[in-house]
Amino acid sequence: MNLFRTALFLAKKDLYSELKTKQILTTQIIFAGLVIVVFSFAFDPANNTTKAVIPGVIWVIIVFAGILGLNRSFISEQRNDTMQGLLVAPMESASIYLGKFLANFTMMLIVELVSIPFLFLLFDFKFLGSLPYFILVVFLGSFGFIAIGTFLAALAANSKSSEMLLPLLLFPITTPILIGVVQATRIILTNMEKLASAIAWIQLVTAYDVIFFVVCFLLIDYVLEV
Amino acid sequence: MSMNLERGKAVLSGAQLTDTKKPNLSKILFGAAVITMLVSLYFIFIFAAEEKTMGAAQKIFYFHVSSAWLAFMAFFVTFVFSILFLIKRKRIFDTYAYVSAEIGVVFTIIVLTTGPIWAKSAWNTWWVWEPRLITTLILFFIYIAYIMIRQMDGVWDKKARLASVFGIIGFADVPIVFFAIRWWQTKFHPIVFGEGPSQKGGGIEDTMLVALLVTITAFTILYSYLLHKGVSFEKMKIMVERYKEKLREDLEN
Amino acid sequence: MIEIKKLSKQADNKFILRGIDLRVNKGETVAVLGPNGAGKSTLLKVLATLIKPTAGHVLMNGLDLRKNHIEIKKVIGYLPHSSLLYDHYSPLENLVFFGNIYGVNNVEQRAVNLVKEVGLSFFLNEPVKNFSRGMIQRIAIARAIIHEPEVLLLDEPHTGLDQGAISILNNVILSMKEKGTTTLMVTHDFKQAAEICDRIIIVKNGKIVDDFRIETRNQGFVSEKYELQVEGVS
Numbered sequence: 001m002n003l004f005r006t007a008l009f010l011a012k013k014d015l016y017s018e019l020k021t022k023q024i025l026t027t028q029i030i031f032a033g034l035v036i037v038v039f040s041f042a043f044d045p046a047n048n049t050t051k052a053v054i055p056g057v058i059w060v061i062i063v064f065a066g067i068l069g070l071n072r073s074f075i076s077e078q079r080n081d082t083m084q085g086l087l088v089a090p091m092e093s094a095s096i097y098l099g100k101f102l103a104n105f106t107m108m109l110i111v112e113l114v115s116i117p118f119l120f121l122l123f124d125f126k127f128l129g130s131l132p133y134f135i136l137v138v139f140l141g142s143f144g145f146i147a148i149g150t151f152l153a154a155l156a157a158n159s160k161s162s163e164m165l166l167p168l169l170l171f172p173i174t175t176p177i178l179i180g181v182v183q184a185t186r187i188i189l190t191n192m193e194k195l196a197s198a199i200a201w202i203q204l205v206t207a208y209d210v211i212f213f214v215v216c217f218l219l220i221d222y223v224l225e226v
Numbered sequence: 227m228s229m230n231l232e233r234g235k236a237v238l239s240g241a242q243l244t245d246t247k248k249p250n251l252s253k254i255l256f257g258a259a260v261i262t263m264l265v266s267l268y269f270i271f272i273f274a275a276e277e278k279t280m281g282a283a284q285k286i287f288y289f290h291v292s293s294a295w296l297a298f299m300a301f302f303v304t305f306v307f308s309i310l311f312l313i314k315r316k317r318i319f320d321t322y323a324y325v326s327a328e329i330g331v332v333f334t335i336i337v338l339t340t341g342p343i344w345a346k347s348a349w350n351t352w353w354v355w356e357p358r359l360i361t362t363l364i365l366f367f368i369y370i371a372y373i374m375i376r377q378m379d380g381v382w383d384k385k386a387r388l389a390s391v392f393g394i395i396g397f398a399d400v401p402i403v404f405f406a407i408r409w410w411q412t413k414f415h416p417i418v419f420g421e422g423p424s425q426k427g428g429g430i431e432d433t434m435l436v437a438l439l440v441t442i443t444a445f446t447i448l449y450s451y452l453l454h455k456g457v458s459f460e461k462m463k464i465m466v467e468r469y470k471e472k473l474r475e476d477l478e479n
Numbered sequence: 480m481i482e483i484k485k486l487s488k489q490a491d492n493k494f495i496l497r498g499i500d501l502r503v504n505k506g507e508t509v510a511v512l513g514p515n516g517a518g519k520s521t522l523l524k525v526l527a528t529l530i531k532p533t534a535g536h537v538l539m540n541g542l543d544l545r546k547n548h549i550e551i552k553k554v555i556g557y558l559p560h561s562s563l564l565y566d567h568y569s570p571l572e573n574l575v576f577f578g579n580i581y582g583v584n585n586v587e588q589r590a591v592n593l594v595k596e597v598g599l600s601f602f603l604n605e606p607v608k609n610f611s612r613g614m615i616q617r618i619a620i621a622r623a624i625i626h627e628p629e630v631l632l633l634d635e636p637h638t639g640l641d642q643g644a645i646s647i648l649n650n651v652i653l654s655m656k657e658k659g660t661t662t663l664m665v666t667h668d669f670k671q672a673a674e675i676c677d678r679i680i681i682v683k684n685g686k687i688v689d690d691f692r693i694e695t696r697n698q699g700f701v702s703e704k705y706e707l708q709v710e711g712v713s
Contacts, residue, residue: 002582009579013565020567085563085622088527089580090552148395155388159378168374169392172367173399176406183410204409208402215398219391222312226529381490471492 003098006091010099014073015106024072025107028065032115035061036122045123054125055185058116059178062142063171065111066104070149071166073100074157083157093224094217101150108142129188133195137188137202141181144209145174151216154223180205252458255451262444266437274437283347288438290340292445293333294362300330300449301369301397308393311386317464318457320386323393325456327372329449334366357408364403368396480505480661481526481630486535487685488521495521497685498535503678505629508652508662510672512701513682514709519665520559522682523632526663527557539630553581556628558636562619566608570594570618573607574625581626593621598647613644620651631655633664637671649675669705673698681708 018024039057043050077083086096116138120127127134152169156162180201187198270288307323310316341359342352353359375389481503488496495518503509511519524530526537528548537544539551564573574590583589594603597617607615620636631652637645652662652675666672672679673693679701681689688708693700 006580009576013576016572017565017567079566080564081559081561082563082565084529084557084559084561085577086580087529088552088555088557089577090549090582091580092549151395152392155375155391158380158384158388159375165371165374165378168367169371172364172371173395175364176399176402179406179410200409204402204406211398211402212395215395219394222387222391225387226531468492 003092003095006089006095007098007102010086010096011102011106014100014103018103018107024069025110028068028107028111029114031068032061032065032111033118035064036115036119040122050123051125051190052186054119054123055182055189057119058138058185059141059182061115061119062108062112062138063145063174063178065115066108066142066145066149067167067170069104069107069111070146070153070170071163073104073150074153075162078157087224087226093221096224097150097154097216097220100154101147104150105143105146108146109139112138112142127189129190129192130195133188133198133202134185137181137184137198137205140202140205140209141177144177144205144212147209147213147216148173148177151212151220151223154220176208177205180208252451252454255447255454259444259448259451262440262447266441266444269437269440274433275431281347283344286340286344288441290337290344291438292441293336293340295442296445296449297330297333297337297362297365299446300326300333300453301365301400303453304330304369304372304393305397308390308397311390312394315383317382317386318461320382320390321457321460321464322453323390324376324386325453325460327369327393329452329456331366331369331373334362334369337362338366357404357410360407361400361404364407365400368399372396480507480540481663482536482538483526484536484538486522486525486532486537488518488525488530489533495685496525496532499682499685499687501680501687501690503661503663505661506656506659507678508656508676509664509678509680510676511663511665511680511682512667512669512672512705517682518685519682520634523557523559523634523663523665526630527555527559527632528552529557553626554629556623556626556631558619558623558632559634560638562607562615563622564607564615564618567606569602569604569606570599570621571603573618574622577622578625583626586625589625590621593625594618596651597621612639613641616640617644617647620648624651624655627658629660631660631662631664633662633666635666635668636664637666637668645671669701670698673701679704681705683709 036057039053039060043053074083077086119125149166149170152173153162153166156166156169159165184198184201184205187194187201266288270285274285274288276282276284303326304323307319307326311319311323341362345354346352372389372392375392376385378385378388481501483499483501486496486499487494499522511522513519521530525532526539526544528544528551540554542551544551565576568576571587571590571594574593575586578586578590591600591603594600597620599614599617602610602614607618610618616636616639620633623631623633633652636648636652640648649671652664656662656675662676664672664676676693678690678692680687681704689704691704
C-alpha cells in the first residue's frame with residue numbers, strides 16, 4: 001500500500017505545482033486550440049465532408065497536446081536535481097512512475113475536457129453517437145497513451161535532447177492505440193450501427209493498455225535505476 | 227596499481243584467446259554464406275518456375291521475403307539479448323543486441339525498397355497501405371528509435387540499460403501493431419502460405435517453395451556471419467577504448 | 480554503522496573508486512577530504528544509493544545496500560550540491576512533501592520546527608525561487624533531516640555560505656550528532672572540518688590514503704596532513 005500512498009503524494013505534488021504555475025496546462029490547451037484552428041484552414045469547416053475527419057482531429061489534438069505535457073513531466077524534475085531527491089527517498093521506482101502517470105493522466109483529461117467540446121463547437125459538429133461510449137474510448141485511449149508515454153518520457157529524460165527523442169520513441173510504439181481509438185471514435189460518432197466493430201476495437205485498446213501498463217511497471221526499475 | 231596490471235593482463239590474454247578461435251568461425255561462416263548465396267541464386271533464377279503474370283520481376287520476391295525473415299529474426303535476437311542483458315548485465319549481451327538491431331534495420335530498408343518494386347509489377351502501384359507493409363514501416367521506425375537511444379551521451383551501461391528496455395517494449399509491440407493494422411484493413415497482400423480469412427491464398431509452386439527455402443537458409447547464414455563480424459568489431463572498439471584509458475592512466479601516474 | 484568493503488566504481492573504462500575499505504561507527508562525524516576528481520562525491524552517491532557500485536559491498540546497520548535499499552533509504556539523509564527543492568514551492572510545502580514521502584508523523588509541525596531551527600520562520604510561505612544561496616542551503620539541510628536520519632551524507636555543505644549561515648549549519652549538524660547521528664561530510668573547508676568532525680579521511684585517486692582522528696580542533700594539523708598526502712609525495 002505504501003506504493004500507492006507515495007504515488008498519490010507525488011501526483012498531488014505535481015498537480016498542486018501545476019495549479020500554482022499553470023504553465024503546462026495553459027500551454028497544452030492553447031496548443032490544442034491552435035491545432036483546431038490550423039485544421040479549420042486545412043479542412044473547410046463549412047464543407048460537409050469535413051465531418052469525416054473529426055475523429056482523426058480529436059486524436060491528433062490529444063497526441064500533440066499530450067506530448068507537450070509528457071515532455072515536461074520528467075524534465076521538470078531536473079531543476080535542482082529533485083529527481084535525485086525522489087530516488088534517495090524510500091519508495092519503489094514503480095511509485096514514481098505511478099505518481100507521474102496519475103498527474104499526467106489527470107492533466108490530459110482536463111485538456112480533453114476543454115478542447116473536445118471546443119472542437120465540436122467550432123466545427124459545428126452535431127453529436128449523434130453514444131456519449132458514454134465516446135467517453136469510454138477517449139478514457140481508454142488516453143490511458144494507454146499516457147501510460148506508455150510516461151514510461152518513455154522517463155527513458156528519454158536521460159538524453160539531453162529528450163524533447164526530440166520522445167516523439168520518435170512514442171509514436172511508433174503507440175500505433176496500435178491510435179489506430180484502434182480513431183476507428184472506434186469514427187464508428188461511435190458517425191455510424192452507430194457498426195457498434196460491434198467499435199467494441200472490438202475498444203477491446204483491442206484495453207488489451208494494449210493492460211499489457212503495456214504491466215510491462216511498464218515491471219521495467220520502470222531499469223529505467224530509473226542510477 | 228597492481229590490480230590494474232592484472233586487469234590489463236586479463237584483457238590481453240582474453241584477446242589472444244579469442245584471436246586464435248575467431249578467424250576460423252568467421253571464415254567458415256563467410257564461406258558458407260557465399261556458397262549458399264550462389265546456390266540460392268541458381269535456385270531462384272534457373273530452378274524455380276517463372277511466375278505467369280509478373281514474369282521475371284517476381285524473382286525479387288525471394289529476396290524480399292528472405293530479407294523480411296532476416297529482419298524479424300534480427301529483432302527477435304535483439305529482444306532476447308536485451309532480456310539477457312537486463313538479467314546478467316554482461317556487456318557482451320548488449321553488444322549482440324545492438325549489432326543485431328543494426329543488421330535488422332539494414333534489412334528492413336531492403337524490404338522496404340524491394341517491396342515497392344514488387345508491388346509495382348504485382349499491383350501496379352508503388353506503395354499500398356497494407357498490414358504487412360505498414361508493420362514493416364513501423365518496425366523500421368521503432369528500431370531507428372532504438373539506435374537513437376544508443377547514440378545518447380553517457381556511460382555505456384546507462385545506454386545499454388535504456389536501449390534494452392526499449393528493445394523489449396519495441397518487440398512486444400510488433401505483434402500488436404500487426405494485428406491492429408491487419409484488422410484495420412486487409413486488401414491487397416496475397417496470402418501465400420495457407421488460407422487467409424478473407425481471401426484465398428494464391429498458392430505457391432513446389433519449385434518456388436524450394437527456391438524460397440534455400441534463399442531463407444542462405445540469408446540466415448549471412449545473418450550469422452554479419453552478426454559475428456559486427457560483434458567482433460564492437461569488441462575491438464571496446465578493447466581499443468580500454469587500452470587508451472590504460473595508457474592515459476599510465477601517463478598520469 | 481557503515482561498513483564499506485572493497486568498493487569500486489567504474490564508469491566506462493575509468494576507475495573512479497578503486498577498492499575503498501572503511502568502517503564508520505555510530506555517532507562519528509567524518510570529514511572526507513581530497514582534491515577534485517578524487518571520487519569523494521561518487522563515494523557519497525554510492526552510499527546514498529544513487530550510484531550502483533561496480534564491485535564491493537556496503538553494509539549499513541548490518542543491511543546490505545543492494546538488497547534492502549528501501550530500508551536503508553529510510554535512515555539516510557542526503558544533501559548534494561543541488562538543493563533538491565522545488566522552486567515554486569515554499570519551504571513548508573517542500574518539507575511537508577518530502578516528509579510525507581518518508582512517512583514522517585505529524586509532518587507539518589516538524590517542518591515548521593525545522594524551518595525555525597534554521598532561522599527562516601519569516602519566509603515559511605515564500606516560494607524558494609526567491610531565496611538566496613545561503614537561505615536555500617539552510618532549507619536544503621532541513622529537507623535532508625526531515626525524517627531524523629541516522630546517517631547524514633553531506634556534499635560540501637559549507638560552499639557559498641556566509642558566517643551566520645555556517646554557524647547555523649554547524650549547530651544543526653552538532654545537534655544531530657548529539658542525537659547519535661553518523662555524519663559523512665565531503666568538504667574542501669579545513670576550518671569547518673577541523674571544527675565539527677572527529678575523524679578525517681583523505682581520498683586521492685579513488686583510494687583512501689589517510690585516515691586519522693582529531694581531538695584538538697587544530698586546523699593547521701589537518702592541512703599539514705592533507706598537503707603531505709595530496710601535494711607532497713606524488
